[in-house]
Amino acid sequence: MNSIGLIAPLLVVTGLLAEASDTVDAPTEALAEVQLRALTQKMADARRLGDSRFFRELVAPDFLQTTDDGRWLDRDAFLVRTAEESRHRGLSYNDIRVRVFGPVALLHSTARITSATGEVENVRNSEVYVWSGSRWRLVSTQSTSILPGVGLALQTALATPDSPWEGAWHHDDDPAALRELNESYVQAFRDADVAWYGAHLSPDYLVVNGDGSFYDRAVALTDFAKPTYATQISAFPVDKVNIRRFNDVALVxxxxxxxxxxxxxxxxxxxxVWVRRDGRWTCVAAHITVHRPAA
Structure with a gap:
């Protein structure tokens, strides 16, 4: 086989085909996971080496980043930041979890970062990729620093039967329905309405909390049942809502x-991250980062 014949399968596996290539269907779930794991390793290499070209090719035009200090950056700002940030002495991605929803993929990971001065930080990441017809493009990433004393492992618990929920399902397939679901999600937190969460959180739901802890659905439901708002919070509004739709996946x-x-x-x-299945939206993931404005 000639060299071109050897390179082409590699590009298919890594999902790095050029935009000029013929459009192909989204990879199977198994192949997508291989591709995205390979992309994650390439991302680590690019960050260590300051390879801004890699990120220009990877990041989609409508990309949005939530940094580990809570800033929102669009594609241009992200590329500038990537080019300017100091190179890491060491960077590895661990506990990589990939879920595929047709042409959309959700990836969770934990990054272990060693700075040029030898300081070590662990950061929880959530990334959303969309298949462009020839390669995976990164449309969203969010990071949260894992605070000292917070475990690195996913916290899990045995699932228990959900409490009955007597509300009406949202069957509408439009931005207004998603906006209302987002409002209901926040209101359920205020009310400690664990039945609402039981009805709307997917069985594979995962959440990254503001301290970097990582919960599965069962642990999250236990947390949602606590009257946190009633006992500790005076106001908890929702604002600056931005909803983006990719096939049957919506990012809020x-x-x-x-x-x-x-x-x-x-x-x-x-x-x-919401996914529409059988005419219903269910939440498959949430990621929270504390916003720390620059002094």
């Missing part, structure tokens, strides 16, 4: 500028 980006009963305040920025 927004923020909660909260006020605690003791007078402290802060801002959480989040991305929720």
């Amino acid at each position: 980006h927004a923020e909660n500028a909260y006020l605690l009963k003791d007078g402290r305040s802060g801002v959480n920025r989040y991305t929720d």
Whole structure:
């Protein structure tokens, strides 16, 4: 086989075919996972080496990043930041989890970063990729620093039967329905309405919390059942909602500028990932990052 024949299968496996290539259907779930794991390794190499060209080719035009200090960056700002940031002495991605929803893929990972001065930081990442017809393009990424004392492993619990929920399902397939679902998600937190969450969180739901902890559905439901809003929070509005749709997957980006009963305040920025199945939207993932404005 000539060299071109050897290179072509490799490009298919890594999902890095040029845009000029013929359009092909989205890869199978198994192949997509191989491709995205390979892309994650290439991303680590690109960050270590300061390879901005790699990111220009990977990142989609409508890309949105939520940084580990809670800033929102569009594609241009992300590329500038990537080109300017100092190279890492060491960077590895661990606990990589890939879920595929047709032409859309959701990837969770934990990054272990060693700075040029030897300091080590662990960061939780969530990334969303969309198949362009020839390769995977990155449309969203969010990071949250894992605070000292917070475990790196996914926290799991045995699932228990969901509480009955007597509300009406959203069958509409439009941005207004997604916006209402987002409002209902936040209201359910205020009300500690675990039955609402039981009805709307997918069985494979995962959440990254603002301290970097990582919960499965069962642990999250236990947390949602606590009257956190009633006992600790005076105000928890939702604002700056940005909804993006990719096939049967929707990304909801927004923020909660909260006020605690003791007078402290802060801002959480989040991305929720919703998937439409059998005419219903269910949430498969949530990622929260504390917004820390520059001084």
